[in-house]
Amino acid sequence: MNNKALKEKSILYRELTLEIITAANAGHTGGDLSCIDILNVLYNRIMNIAPDRLNDPDRDRYVQSKGHAAEALYAVLTERGFMPKEWALQVGKYLSPVTGHPTRNVPGVEQNTGALGHGLPVAVGMAVAGKLDGKSYRVFCLMGDGELAEGSIWEASMAAGNYKLDNLIAIVDRNGLQISGGTEEVMSLEPLQAKFEAFGFSVSEVDGNDLEALTTVLQSVPFERGKPSLILAKTIKGKGISYMENQANWHHKVPSVDQLHTAHEELQAEREALA
């Protein structure tokens, strides 16, 4: 897929994400939009997965530790043919198969997440299984930055280093914001690169909203043999919608009718600019 087509996908995913959030009248808008470009590259360029072989033992695994960005994941899974189209507008509805955090009810979801700090240790287990079985699949895990305050992330990091899991690729959606404000004000995380390196990761930093840069970095994993890889993806919370960008209060706000109209205009303008 060429770069232009990939950029169009990001625009489409942002539109679909807003559609899902609007239909549900709930969602984690800011964190959805910050990680959409990462999901786009993973699902369209990197991961060896397909909806017609969900249980292929050799498939790559994706665990979304930041389960609250479910709408972004649902947008991608819908467009990629994993999730039935009609489900996208039923998130959280009475008797719906789809909840506001990902579950294995949704084809393509490997692990139920939502409570923070759980995805990375589960991904470590999948990666250990791959090593034990001599398989070549990779395990990708997307974390939020706010969730790095959870101790379980560091327990898992210690195990990832200990077991030399170079089939594990952890990605931090480093948008710098969490529900009550800046991550460094709530509970300072820096120096993040040094912390992950101290736990045994090989770390690369990238612009997490730059599709080509993401492609390059994700195509170069593992960064070092015998070490788990960690990508510090510097992103913008609310990316792509001007009035949402870098605003902590868009963490889980639902746009009004007028705001939605503006958002669609901005995305359409972005699409036209590509042409």
Place this chain on the structure above:
Amino acid sequence: MNHILENGLPNLDHMASVLTQRAADDPDLLIVTSDSRGSGRVTGFCQKFPRQVVEIGIAEQNSVSISAGLASCGKKVFTISPGSFLSSRAFEQVKNDVAYSQNPVALIAISSGVSYGGLGATHHSVHDIAALMAVPDLDLIIPADNFETAAALDSYLENPRPVYIRFGKKAMPLFYTDHAKIEIGKASVLKQGNDLLIIATGEGLLPAYEAAEELENSGIRCSLVSLHTLRPFDKETILTLAAQSKAVVTVEEHSVNGGLGSLVAGLLMQQRLFRPLKIVAFPNEELVTGTQQDLFEHYGISKSGIFQAANALLR
């Protein structure tokens, strides 16, 4: 006339020997430990099958989540940690990563109940039945002897699913002569008599058995059930036997709140099967210091305690 029961091994030792046998033919069988090889009696297993052991260090939450990931990739995973930590520190991992996500992990709770005795409440798990019975899609088994232990382990290997298997440390006698009478998910009826129904689980079965013999010697005919499986909960057998009895006593190494007794009481009341009932268990308060045996005696989880409770009910 009292029966002499044959001696068994501590159930954990028997677990280790069963797993060692099964692992030889099953490379997908894994043990996950949290610096718990010695206390889990699996040092020998680890020496024999080093590639089938994943050591996580003292990190019970991590051990449960990693086990979930291993199980999701087709491994049959026995995750060994003290019951106190597995069911409380790692509760959210058990609830979300194993049960809710339906990753078939066998959570092996070692030294549960008050097995650690004098080490105090940090090491006791008299809350785990209450906590875990409120988590859907998680089976719960408390083997009393070596036969029930093997049956519990094999039921997981034959049908991998999320399950919590709770072990103590005591060498228990054998309540069976072969495996034939044990079906995981079904109450085992060890004695039948129409005056009193005694339902016990785990290491509570020994004083229950002794009390039943004593009661029979005094002319009270007892049914004795080993309820090794709390979920699935065998309502049918309990209701049938309770209907034939004048009173019901439950015996468990757990808090009086939310354990076996609460489950039985809830079942009988909701079926309008009203019988005098005594829950023999620990009170919901800080327990006195002592060995498991001391605590059992102190709180009446004992032959004499159950004998007295039964007589009081039938008076």
